[in-house]
Amino acid sequence: MTANAVPAATANDLADPAYLAALAAAIKDWGRALGFADVRIADVDLSHREAGFQAWLDKGYHGEMDYMASHGLKRARPAELVPGTVRVVSVRMPYLPKATGPAEPDWRAREEARSADPGAAQVSIYARGRDYHKVLRARLQQLATRIEGRIGPFGYRVFTDSAPVMEVALAEKAGLGWRGKHTLLLHREAGSMFFLGEMLTDLPLPVDDPVTPHCGQCSACITACPTGAIVAPYELDARRCISYLTIELKGSIPSELRPLIGNRIYGCDDCQLYCPWNKFAQRASLPDFDVRHGLDSASLVGLFGWSEEEFLKNTEGSAIRRIGHERWLRNLAVGLGNAADAASHRGDAAIVAALRARLAHPSALVVEHVQWALARHGVS
Structure with missing residues (x-):
């Protein structure tokens, strides 16, 4: 059975390893056709992440992001969020805007230069185009519809940074990359300039293997953070993070942190900008992430x-x-x-x-x- 010849499913098919393997292959093909750079599958056991997440909350590192604490450890238990869930289809989509022409310099050099320009307004790269929530959710829904059209109704919900889901942990488990010291997901051939999304499903699909981490002794992201928000490898105090201060914080920005923000007015890319793996960052395949209103030069x-x-x-x-x-x-x-x-x-x-x-x-x-x-x- 080939990935392009998956018939409608019967109850017996969904217990047949060969059928499920073919279906998983088809889902990956369909996902890539929809613009996802990679599609992989994991089980939903994140019990190994629960203690670390609770310790992070106990330290107050989530700041005013009450939604991080309101669901408690449910965030690490996808089957409690969507009953019946046994698998997550995890996806990544690159967002680095396409080059504007052959003379455009290396994107990291350009961003570094703008950060040093006191009159320039630095908007995080991911936010210069269309809202990623809408783009990824729509594409994930199309993927679910494609699956449903082939096998019939099945249980699922799609998310993109929009629900109490530990996206990085699930993506890591699925083999989309490894968790870097800045807490973002890293990929050897794509760096970290990509969005994550997931489909929680009741389909018992075969799972993919995780990849090995490759940060080694590098601490470039920790050194680069303007406010010292990466307090230890793999540990972020969001209360000091410029993305938190300029986006999540609703009130006054602490006066002692203001001078450290520089010209970053919405988010911050420094921990990614100086990560060696981002020399491999991939350009967006969709026009949705093209720069709007000159936000890369304002x-x-x-x-x-x-x-x-x-x-x-x-x-x-x-x-x-x-x-x-x-x-x-x-x-x-x-x-x-x-x-x-x-x-x-x-x-x-x-x-x-x-x-x-x-x-x-x-x-x-x-x-x-x-x-x-x-x-x-x-x-x-």
């Missing part, structure tokens, strides 16, 4: 000038919209304040004017960060 002053209406329009269909205009301005104010670290930008007239224009903003959160930024430039 200035802090330019984005700070967006009205709420412009923000909503320009972030339609983007993951950025979730933080709202208020936190967008908060983050940009920090970036504008940090521009003062460069002698060439300290007291810059355009920056000071942009900040002063927001002093009358109705949000106390915005005004607080604007005042801090102005003080950094030595003005009020």
Whole structure:
């Protein structure tokens, strides 16, 4: 039986190893045709991860992300989330935007240069295109529909960073890569610039083998983290992570961490940027992750000038919209304040004017960060 000749399933077929092996092969083929770079299968036993996850919560490393704790160890027990689940179909999809032309420099060199530019607005690469939640969920649903069309109804639910699921642990178990010291998944031929998604299912498909880790003695990600959020190999204190501070944190950014954020206004890629394995990072195969609204070349002053209406329009269909205009301005104010670290930008007239224009903003959160930024430039 070939992967392209899987007939509709009978009850006996779903207990036949040969049929299930052919079905698994077909699912992988269909998934790759939908744009996933790899599709692999694992069982759902994550009991070996429970103690570590509970210890992470006990240390308070999740910060204000109450959803991380609200489900407790259910996050490590997929069968409790979706009763009847026995397997996870785990997928990865690259998101590094396609090259804009043959003269484009190495993406890591370009990102490093922008991080060092005090007037540039650094938006995490994954967020410059369409919201990945929508893209991956839609593709996973198409995959499920394709399976259902071939074998008939079956039990499943699809997720992409949208439910209490330990995505990295499941992907690691499925053999999509290994967990790096920055806690993200790494792949020898793709680095870490990819999204993960999964289908929890009641189909007893054959499972794939995990791969061996290849971080060795490297600690580049730990050294590169601007705020020291990677407190130990494989251990992240989210409360110090720039992605948490600029996206998850709803209130005031701690003043002692603001200078460390630099010009990063939505997320941070540094732990990936300096990871040696990302020299193999793959370009996105889908146009969904192409850069929108010039977010790979925007200035802090330019984005700070967006009205709420412009923000909503320009972030339609983007993951950025979730933080709202208020936190967008908060983050940009920090970036504008940090521009003062460069002698060439300290007291810059355009920056000071942009900040002063927001002093009358109705949000106390915005005004607080604007005042801090102005003080950094030595003005009020």
